[in-house]
Amino acid sequence: xxxxxxxxxVLGRIFLALxxxxxxxxxxGSIDTTAAQMANYGIPYSSLLVWGAVALELGGGxxxxxxxxxxxxxxxxxxxxxxxxxxxxxxxxLPPAEARSQFNVFFEHVAMMGxxxxxxxxxxxxxxxxxxxxxxx
Numbered sequence: 001x002x003x004x005x006x007x008x009x010v011l012g013r014i015f016l017a018l019x020x021x022x023x024x025x026x027x028x029g030s031i032d033t034t035a036a037q038m039a040n041y042g043i044p045y046s047s048l049l050v051w052g053a054v055a056l057e058l059g060g061g062x063x064x065x066x067x068x069x070x071x072x073x074x075x076x077x078x079x080x081x082x083x084x085x086x087x088x089x090x091x092x093x094l095p096p097a098e099a100r101s102q103f104n105v106f107f108e109h110v111a112m113m114g115x116x117x118x119x120x121x122x123x124x125x126x127x128x129x130x131x132x133x134x135x136x137x
Contacts, residue, residue, distance in 0.1 A: 009125025010067075016115045017064035020077060024058025041087055056080055064119070067128020074119035081116070085109035 027034045031050055038046035038053075056076065063073045089109065091102035124130045 006126040010127045017061040020057040020061030067124030070124035074116040078113045078116040
Protein backbone atom coordinates (compact mmCIF):
# COMPACT_ATOMS: atom_id res chain seq x y z
CA UNK A 1 0.00 0.00 0.00
CA UNK A 2 2.91 2.36 0.72
CA UNK A 3 4.15 2.19 -2.88
CA UNK A 4 0.66 2.93 -4.16
CA UNK A 5 0.28 5.87 -1.75
CA UNK A 6 3.54 7.29 -3.11
CA UNK A 7 2.57 6.78 -6.76
CA UNK A 8 -1.05 8.00 -6.74
CA UNK A 9 -0.20 11.71 -6.18
CA VAL A 10 1.92 11.62 -9.36
CA LEU A 11 -0.99 10.24 -11.33
CA GLY A 12 -3.35 12.74 -9.74
CA ARG A 13 -1.07 15.68 -10.57
CA ILE A 14 -0.74 14.51 -14.17
CA PHE A 15 -4.50 14.10 -14.58
CA LEU A 16 -5.17 17.43 -12.91
CA ALA A 17 -2.59 19.32 -14.96
CA LEU A 18 -3.29 17.67 -18.31
CA UNK A 19 -6.24 19.94 -19.11
CA UNK A 20 -4.08 23.03 -18.56
CA UNK A 21 -1.20 21.76 -20.67
CA UNK A 22 -3.51 20.83 -23.55
CA UNK A 23 -5.39 24.12 -23.28
CA UNK A 24 -2.11 26.08 -23.25
CA UNK A 25 -0.93 24.26 -26.37
CA UNK A 26 -4.27 24.91 -28.08
CA UNK A 27 -4.09 28.61 -27.20
CA UNK A 28 -0.51 28.77 -28.45
CA GLY A 29 -1.75 27.56 -31.83
CA SER A 30 -4.57 30.13 -31.97
CA ILE A 31 -3.36 33.25 -30.17
CA ASP A 32 -5.40 35.72 -32.22
CA THR A 33 -8.62 33.71 -31.95
CA THR A 34 -8.18 33.27 -28.20
CA ALA A 35 -7.41 36.98 -27.70
CA ALA A 36 -10.54 37.87 -29.68
CA GLN A 37 -12.65 35.51 -27.57
CA MET A 38 -11.22 37.05 -24.40
CA ALA A 39 -12.02 40.54 -25.73
CA ASN A 40 -15.59 39.43 -26.48
CA TYR A 41 -15.99 38.63 -22.78
CA GLY A 42 -14.79 42.11 -21.85
CA ILE A 43 -11.25 41.23 -20.82
CA PRO A 44 -9.05 44.30 -21.38
CA TYR A 45 -5.62 43.98 -23.01
CA SER A 46 -6.56 40.54 -24.26
CA SER A 47 -3.81 40.50 -26.89
CA LEU A 48 -1.29 40.82 -24.06
CA LEU A 49 -3.06 38.77 -21.39
CA VAL A 50 -3.45 35.79 -23.72
CA TRP A 51 0.31 35.25 -23.36
CA GLY A 52 -0.06 35.16 -19.59
CA ALA A 53 -2.81 32.57 -19.95
CA VAL A 54 -0.58 30.44 -22.18
CA ALA A 55 2.34 30.75 -19.76
CA LEU A 56 0.20 29.84 -16.75
CA GLU A 57 -1.61 26.98 -18.43
CA LEU A 58 1.36 25.46 -20.24
CA GLY A 59 4.14 26.35 -17.81
CA GLY A 60 2.08 25.93 -14.67
CA GLY A 61 0.59 22.69 -15.95
CA UNK A 62 4.03 21.22 -16.64
CA UNK A 63 5.27 22.42 -13.26
CA UNK A 64 2.30 20.79 -11.54
CA UNK A 65 2.88 17.55 -13.44
CA UNK A 66 6.51 17.42 -12.35
CA UNK A 67 5.76 18.60 -8.82
CA UNK A 68 7.90 21.72 -9.03
CA UNK A 69 6.72 24.35 -6.50
CA UNK A 70 3.49 22.41 -6.72
CA UNK A 71 1.67 24.11 -3.86
CA UNK A 72 2.17 27.59 -5.30
CA UNK A 73 1.40 26.51 -8.85
CA UNK A 74 -1.74 24.69 -7.71
CA UNK A 75 -2.87 27.81 -5.86
CA UNK A 76 -2.26 29.99 -8.94
CA UNK A 77 -4.12 27.53 -11.17
CA UNK A 78 -6.95 27.34 -8.64
CA UNK A 79 -7.42 31.12 -8.65
CA UNK A 80 -7.09 31.20 -12.45
CA UNK A 81 -9.74 28.47 -12.76
CA UNK A 82 -12.04 30.40 -10.44
CA UNK A 83 -11.69 33.46 -12.68
CA UNK A 84 -12.37 31.35 -15.79
CA UNK A 85 -15.47 29.82 -14.22
CA UNK A 86 -16.93 33.17 -13.19
CA UNK A 87 -16.08 35.02 -16.42
CA UNK A 88 -16.68 32.40 -19.10
CA UNK A 89 -19.24 30.07 -17.51
CA UNK A 90 -21.60 32.38 -15.61
CA UNK A 91 -24.60 30.08 -15.99
CA UNK A 92 -26.71 32.24 -13.65
CA UNK A 93 -26.72 35.06 -16.21
CA LEU A 94 -27.85 32.95 -19.19
CA PRO A 95 -31.19 31.83 -20.60
CA PRO A 96 -32.23 28.37 -19.31
CA ALA A 97 -31.33 26.56 -22.55
CA GLU A 98 -27.71 27.73 -22.36
CA ALA A 99 -27.51 27.73 -18.58
CA ARG A 100 -27.71 23.94 -18.31
CA SER A 101 -24.48 23.24 -20.21
CA GLN A 102 -22.67 26.17 -18.60
CA PHE A 103 -23.81 24.96 -15.17
CA ASN A 104 -22.01 21.67 -15.83
CA VAL A 105 -18.84 23.37 -17.07
CA PHE A 106 -18.85 25.77 -14.12
CA PHE A 107 -18.95 22.90 -11.63
CA GLU A 108 -16.31 20.97 -13.58
CA HIS A 109 -14.11 23.99 -12.87
CA VAL A 110 -15.11 23.85 -9.20
CA ALA A 111 -14.10 20.17 -9.11
CA MET A 112 -10.69 21.00 -10.63
CA MET A 113 -10.27 23.72 -8.01
CA GLY A 114 -10.93 21.11 -5.33
CA UNK A 115 -8.15 18.92 -6.70
CA UNK A 116 -5.75 21.84 -6.76
CA UNK A 117 -6.62 22.78 -3.19
CA UNK A 118 -5.73 19.22 -2.23
CA UNK A 119 -2.25 19.77 -3.71
CA UNK A 120 -2.01 23.10 -1.88
CA UNK A 121 -2.87 21.39 1.41
CA UNK A 122 -0.83 18.18 1.10
CA UNK A 123 1.92 19.00 -1.38
CA UNK A 124 3.13 17.19 -4.45
CA UNK A 125 3.88 13.84 -2.85
CA UNK A 126 6.90 11.57 -2.67
CA UNK A 127 7.63 11.42 -6.39
CA UNK A 128 8.03 15.10 -7.20
CA UNK A 129 10.72 17.66 -7.87
CA UNK A 130 9.68 19.41 -4.66
CA UNK A 131 10.43 16.27 -2.65
CA UNK A 132 13.68 15.63 -4.50
CA UNK A 133 14.91 19.18 -3.88
CA UNK A 134 13.90 19.12 -0.18
CA UNK A 135 15.88 15.91 0.39
CA UNK A 136 19.01 17.50 -1.08
CA UNK A 137 18.97 20.36 1.45
